[in-house]
Amino acid sequence: MQIDFQKSADGLVPAVIQDAATQKVLMLGYMNQEALDKTLSEKKVTFFSRSKNRLWTKGEESGNFLMVQDVKVDCDRDTLLIKANPVGPVCHTGADTCWEEKNVSNDFLQQLENIITDRINNPTDASYTAKLFARGINKVAQKVGEEAVEVVIEAKDNNDELFLNESADLLFHYLILLQAKGFVLNDVINVLKQRHK
CATH class of the missing domain: 1.10.287.1080 (MazG-like)
Structure with a gap:
């Protein structure tokens, strides 16, 4: 998977997180190579937190992990799409998504x-x-x-x-x-x- 981390000055690329089952967009984060490597090896979404200035595994405190199902890179090789199964609410506010949408399926x-x-x-x-x-x-x-x-x-x-x-x-x-x-x-x-x- 060839990703152009050098397109941005900080070496980060956006990572769009989508529910693997419902296809609902859950959140957006940023990854560097180290965050992507950890995400792929542990099968839990890990970002590079710009506010904490360190790697941050989603759910490391709450237990609401994002379990990775698939990772794709876009045509420009500078944005990731990660399909995951959420374990609990995704947003720190307690909402299902960071856009305060319900993550429900008709299924x-x-x-x-x-x-x-x-x-x-x-x-x-x-x-x-x-x-x-x-x-x-x-x-x-x-x-x-x-x-x-x-x-x-x-x-x-x-x-x-x-x-x-x-x-x-x-x-x-x-x-x-x-x-x-x-x-x-x-x-x-x-x-x-x-x-x-």
Whole structure:
């Protein structure tokens, strides 16, 4: 990836951050070569902060990281487009984007994934999701297994309502498991797309 960092006097290029799932523009930051290298190696967006005068990984204090999915450079080789999965709100104000727009998809599963992310990052005693996640990966995986068995049992019967309810439970717990492993449903969809080629 050839990037012309020398076009600007400070050696920085703009980096536009876009949600990999919703395609919404989330924020704009600046990168030098070191910030880009760290972003590519750690798969978390890292900028060069002009106000802090140092490398700054988005989410280093809040935990609201931007998990890198793809990096592209524009035709002039002086601007980056980074597609990422946000872990929580992107703006320091608590908004979804730095333009105070909601980062929502018309896709209900995407909305559900965002709710799961929020429950994990902002746990409350009332949240089933937060409690399950806090019990660790083994418990989350076990729950997916239990729900899968219940789907199989209901598939052999003739009660469509029970089958659909158990299927919903399985899908919900699978989405939690994906996030516990650091992934989202779109990562699985990308694997399926690659297999389809």
